[in-house]
Amino acid sequence: MRFLRPITATVFAASLLTLSSCGGSSSSSPDYTIPADAGLVVKAVPSIRWDANEYTAAAGDIKVFLANDDSVKHILVIxxxxxxxxxxxxxxxxxxxxxxxxxxxxxxxxxxxxxIPGHSNMNSKLTVS
Ligand SMILES: [Cu+2]
Incomplete structure (x- = not known):
């Protein structure tokens, strides 16, 4: 049964490739996975912007996930x-x-x-309802 192992690995690698190609036009695949229970997902994108001008979330405990697709440091607050x-x-x-x-x-x-000083344009609307 030992010969099955490389086949499994190949199939796994192929499925990873398929998954990472779903991410859109980005040339490099991200190193993070967005949690399924995230209530608000924000990405920093080049150059010094959030990925949307407006976000929405459901009132209550909101799990906020921040990812960096930009090349500099960001600190998100609400x-x-x-x-x-x-x-x-x-x-x-x-x-x-x-x-x-x-x-x-x-x-x-x-x-x-x-x-972050100088990042005041990273200021997007969040509507909680
Ligand atoms: Cu910033």
Whole structure:
């Protein structure tokens, strides 16, 4: 039965290739897996932007997943107006890194904000309902 092992490995490698090609047009596959129970997924993208101008999430405990597809460090917080809400602070350093945490939010309007100096344009609307 020993000869079956390389075949299994080949099939596994082929399925990995198939999976990674589903990610879209990105030339390099990410080193992270977005958790299935994430309630808010944010990616930092080149150059110094979030991947969307508006996000939505369901009120309550929200698992926030931050991934870095950009090449510089980012620190995500949730703000309401210009005030940070809760104690969520997610840090990603270089490309391919990720962080996750949970924040409890009531329905309302918030923003997904990066506190790194010079990154104030990383300020996207978050609607919680
Ligand atoms: Cu940033």
């Amino acid at each position: 703000r309401q107006g210009d005030k940070v809400v809760g104690d969520l602070e997610l840090t990603v350093t270089k490309r391919g890194t990720f962080d996750e945490g949970t924040i409890n939010l009531e329905a309302g309007e918030y923003s997904v904000y990066c506190i």
